[in-house]
Amino acid sequence: MILGIDVGGTHTDAVLIDKFKIKKKAKVPTDTHNLLNSLLQITTTILAAEDPAKLQRVVLSTTLSTNAIVQNKIKRVGMIIASGPGLPPSLLPVPQNTCFIAGYVNHRGIIAADINAEEIQEGVTKLCQEGIDHLGVVGKFSTRNPEQELKIAEILSSRFRHVSLGHRMSGHLNFRRRIATTYLNSAVWDLYQRFVQDVLQFVNQQGINVPIYILKADGGTFEVAKSSDYPVQTILSGPAASIMGVLSMAQCNEDAIALDIGGTTTDIAVFADGVPLLESLGVTIEGHKTLIRGLRTRSIGLGGDSVVRCENGKLIIGPQREGPAAALGGPFPTPTDAMIVLNLTTIGKRDKAVTALEPIAHLLDKTVLETAQQIFEEACRKIVTAVRSFIEEINNQPVYTIHEMLEGRKITPKVLYVVGGPAAAMAGPLGIYLACTPFIPEHSEVANAVGAALARTTAELTILADTERRLLTIGEEGIQIPIPSRFTSEEAIAVGRERLREKALAMGAKEEDLEIEVIENQEFNMVRDSYTAGKNIRVKVQIKPGLISGFTRGKTL
Numbered sequence: 001m002i003l004g005i006d007v008g009g010t011h012t013d014a015v016l017i018d019k020f021k022i023k024k025k026a027k028v029p030t031d032t033h034n035l036l037n038s039l040l041q042i043t044t045t046i047l048a049a050e051d052p053a054k055l056q057r058v059v060l061s062t063t064l065s066t067n068a069i070v071q072n073k074i075k076r077v078g079m080i081i082a083s084g085p086g087l088p089p090s091l092l093p094v095p096q097n098t099c100f101i102a103g104y105v106n107h108r109g110i111i112a113a114d115i116n117a118e119e120i121q122e123g124v125t126k127l128c129q130e131g132i133d134h135l136g137v138v139g140k141f142s143t144r145n146p147e148q149e150l151k152i153a154e155i156l157s158s159r160f161r162h163v164s165l166g167h168r169m170s171g172h173l174n175f176r177r178r179i180a181t182t183y184l185n186s187a188v189w190d191l192y193q194r195f196v197q198d199v200l201q202f203v204n205q206q207g208i209n210v211p212i213y214i215l216k217a218d219g220g221t222f223e224v225a226k227s228s229d230y231p232v233q234t235i236l237s238g239p240a241a242s243i244m245g246v247l248s249m250a251q252c253n254e255d256a257i258a259l260d261i262g263g264t265t266t267d268i269a270v271f272a273d274g275v276p277l278l279e280s281l282g283v284t285i286e287g288h289k290t291l292i293r294g295l296r297t298r299s300i301g302l303g304g305d306s307v308v309r310c311e312n313g314k315l316i317i318g319p320q321r322e323g324p325a326a327a328l329g330g331p332f333p334t335p336t337d338a339m340i341v342l343n344l345t346t347i348g349k350r351d352k353a354v355t356a357l358e359p360i361a362h363l364l365d366k367t368v369l370e371t372a373q374q375i376f377e378e379a380c381r382k383i384v385t386a387v388r389s390f391i392e393e394i395n396n397q398p399v400y401t402i403h404e405m406l407e408g409r410k411i412t413p414k415v416l417y418v419v420g421g422p423a424a425a426m427a428g429p430l431g432i433y434l435a436c437t438p439f440i441p442e443h444s445e446v447a448n449a450v451g452a453a454l455a456r457t458t459a460e461l462t463i464l465a466d467t468e469r470r471l472l473t474i475g476e477e478g479i480q481i482p483i484p485s486r487f488t489s490e491e492a493i494a495v496g497r498e499r500l501r502e503k504a505l506a507m508g509a510k511e512e513d514l515e516i517e518v519i520e521n522q523e524f525n526m527v528r529d530s531y532t533a534g535k536n537i538r539v540k541v542q543i544k545p546g547l548i549s550g551f552t553r554g555k556t557l
Helices: 035-046 064-070 117-129 147-159 175-187 189-205 237-249 335-341 350-364 368-395 423-434 444-454 489-506
Strands: 002-007 011-018 021-029 057-062 078-082 098-100 111-113 134-139 162-165 212-215 221-223 256-261 266-272 297-300 306-311 314-321 415-419 437-439 460-466 471-474 479-482 516-528 531-543
Touching: 002 035, 002 444, 011 035, 011 444, 021 035, 021 444, 035 189, 057 189, 057 237, 057 444, 064 175, 064 189, 064 237, 078 117, 078 147, 078 175, 098 117, 117 147, 134 147, 134 175, 147 162, 162 175, 162 189, 175 189, 189 212, 212 237, 237 256, 237 266, 237 297, 237 415, 237 444, 256 368, 256 423, 266 368, 297 368, 306 335, 306 350, 314 368, 335 350, 335 368, 350 368, 368 423, 415 423, 415 444, 423 437, 460 489, 471 489, 489 516, 489 531
Parallel strands: 002 057, 057 212, 078 098, 078 134, 134 162, 256 415, 415 437
Antiparallel strands: 002 011, 011 021, 212 221, 256 266, 266 297, 306 314, 460 471, 460 531, 471 479, 516 531
């Protein structure tokens, strides 16, 4: 059996899957002040009369890191930057408490200038005086030689609660994005540690003794205990879960749109020939351009529980959520109340929904029924506008799927998949607006939990070989290995495959799920005095995002 849990901002959902069939499903309100209570409540419900010993894995997805960043509920972070010559500090995305230091590694990974320990200690003292106890350390070319970052961490580790190192975040060379990624990793570290502790405590209390995984932004998983040093990998875990849910429940082979309409937000995803799109460089969140590999999504602040108000005769929906719909005891009218008034759903108390809409109807000089219809249509229009804008943006750039880049490809969706609470009410009208055939998968109300449960472990590695220096570097691992001068790209690929396999198994992957592919293979000659002095080889390998072995996509759960 597999237990999938989605810890959302509004609800926590869970599914129990046995032999690839949904045996049970449950939904409880998320207690944002005590997630342990929500986890215990939902697992107590779903595991009632079940033997926890029969579980094979537990997988969670969460909006915790995402919401903390979006709501600016993150820790202050100090940054140590070794930028070397080139970009001036004014052009780098650095936070307020940043120290630029001398010493740097050049583009080949050779130490061009040593770091100064006294300079570092002096800068750090100022950070400590500001009350900062979380640090990020980034060198421009640290992915090609992490020695200076590691040395700085060794000097400073006793003075900070946590130190995030840039070369550990990604093997990509993009300096600006690596700074942003390292900063966010430190900023949400404390919050995420508490989440990990809650998860480990709840599985202990429930007598669960199986691997526990968390879903990443790329739709893949890794073990919760292994994830604790890389919380930034879990940003946009929630939207990734909805994409994996649609991927598992729908037999999609064409261009399509997927919408997850929740209580707070609507998450938008697009499929090319049935395959989810991937961010080519990394996801962007609240203006922070990162190197976190993730599925391409767009979230808007509109959901079933968004606050509806009228200002200067204009109807405004969201982005705030201040509780459930008025029909369910909430303080403000919402799109859900409008759907209840229109008899598009039978939840809650209709008389409370009518009462909540009356002041808005008065301001609009309309009946309550007319007002409910206008609210519903406006909510649909806002979603449609966001979808069209997203597709236009995609079609103005190269299209990357989780498998490949599609040269010159234009996305023309024909099918609309809708999951989430309001799916039944909104799928039809949205399909008409978007000229797509609407489809609501079975169990759509727990699609995120299904997607998390069936996702397989993913990982990637970057291999850099400099045959002149006779040195191979594995960027993300901070490892350097001697190689012969005649080392080839084929040998680099072999090293990458084996090291990636070891890494994935350590992250909790199963051998049968290791679908490894080479996504980059470049080789450049290095010339000295008109002679080839060696080669610079760059290889990137990944385990493709997808569903666990044995599950057939679109299979009836």
